[in-house]
Amino acid sequence: MGLTIIGCGYVGQALARRLQPQRPQLGLTLTTTRQERQGALRPLADEVMVCDATDPEQLLKSLQNSRTAVFCLGPKGNQQVDEEGYRHTFVDSFHCLRLLLPQLPQLRQILYTSSCSVYGDANGDWVDETTPASPGPGHGSVLLESEQLLGAINDRTVCILRLGALHGPGRDLDERLKGLAGQARQGEGNTFTNWVHVDDAAGALEAAVDGHWSGVVNVVNDQPIRVRDLVEQSLAHQGLATVQWMGGLEPQSDGRRIRNQRLKQLGYRLLHPNVDQSGVFSANQVP
Numbered sequence: 131m132g133l134t135i136i137g138c139g140y141v142g143q144a145l146a147r148r149l150q151p152q153r154p155q156l157g158l159t160l161t162t163t164r165q166e167r168q169g170a171l172r173p174l175a176d177e178v179m180v181c182d183a184t185d186p187e188q189l190l191k192s193l194q195n196s197r198t199a200v201f202c203l204g205p206k207g208n209q210q211v212d213e214e215g216y217r218h219t220f221v222d223s224f225h226c227l228r229l230l231l232p233q234l235p236q237l238r239q240i241l242y243t244s245s246c247s248v249y250g251d252a253n254g255d256w257v258d259e260t261t262p263a264s265p266g267p268g269h270g271s272v273l274l275e276s277e278q279l280l281g282a283i284n285d286r287t288v289c290i291l292r293l294g295a296l297h298g299p300g301r302d303l304d305e306r307l308k309g310l311a312g313q314a315r316q317g318e319g320n321t322f323t324n325w326v327h328v329d330d331a332a333g334a335l336e337a338a339v340d341g342h343w344s345g346v347v348n349v350v351n352d353q354p355i356r357v358r359d360l361v362e363q364s365l366a367h368q369g370l371a372t373v374q375w376m377g378g379l380e381p382q383s384d385g386r387r388i389r390n391q392r393l394k395q396l397g398y399r400l401l402h403p404n405v406d407q408s409g410v411f412s413a414n415q416v417p
């Protein structure tokens with residue numbers, strides 16, 4: 131029985147591209163909230179539906195023939211979406227899903243792409259799925275609340291994949307960082323960042339579907355990298371002038387380094403173990 135991807139942006143489409151050519155029998159349904167996107171999504175699926183996941187009628191229709199639902203939602207609008215935007219997108223959608231579950235007995239598996247931002251700060255320490263999430267106020271706390279809504283569903287298999295920051299085609303790191311060339315920046319750039327290539331986000335989702343993963347799984351690459359190292363190595367590789375770190379933003383946190391041990395124990399092999407686009411990144415190996 132079918133699989134529905136609710137929310138086909140960057141990750142949802144990457145998953146659809148993996149699934150559709152290999153599995154003609156799958157019965158893949160994709161959703162968009164925008165009529166005008168249906169045409170673009172149609173080649174990737176058996177069916178495309180207009181669905182706002184906060185609308186019970188539309189969500190029910192999108193899921194009623196599926197055994198698996200993959201929620202790859204993201205708030206709409208510009209990059210700086212506020213907490214309310216996150217709440218509407220995730221919390222309202224999952225309340226809606228929970229209300230519908232009695233009408234969806236065939237839906238056995240629910241997956242959701244959450245974010246490592248639920249971990250909050252750990253002063254540069256390593257965190258894993260057993261580390262209590264502590265995002266502080268803001269969108270991270272809304273994402274945690276969203277996870278809890280799904281985690282409380284106990285009669286279906288629920289898997290929450292906490293993604294690192296995404297990179298890949300269309301979100302290329304060199305492209306995003308080249309504008310910093312030659313700049314003077316405040317701070318030291320010490321904060322760790324945790325990345326995952328979009329192909330690995332989609333690959334882990336596919337493995338989670340096939341392997342019936344449950345619970346929380348971090349989906350990040352092997353090498354958390356400090357902002358300073360990320361920027362400098364990318365600029366060097368592009369032959370661009372380095373950034374000058376001016377200090378003066380103390381106290382600054384080192385952030386946190388996310389472990390991907392569970393991902394590996396579940397058998398997933400990363401296609402992109404680091405953000406390397408040049409063959410030169412080697413820092414910050416997992417101990």
Ligand SMILES: NC(=O)c1ccc[n+]([C@@H]2O[C@H](COP(=O)([O-])OP(=O)(O)OC[C@H]3O[C@@H](n4cnc5c(N)ncnc54)[C@H](OP(=O)(O)O)[C@@H]3O)[C@@H](O)[C@H]2O)c1
Binds near residue numbers: 139181219296
């Ligand atoms: N981007 C990152 O770096 C990152 C990092 C960590 C975690 N994640 C997680 O991964 C998720 C997906 O990321 P992404 O980059 O693929 O996001 P994206 O490109 O913004 O795509 C999100 C999709 O959600 C759909 N959507 C928004 N509101 C909806 C609603 N109410 N009902 C149904 N669909 C709705 C939109 O569909 P239409 O516009 O077609 O209607 C959009 O295509 C994020 O939200 C987050 O939880 C992302």
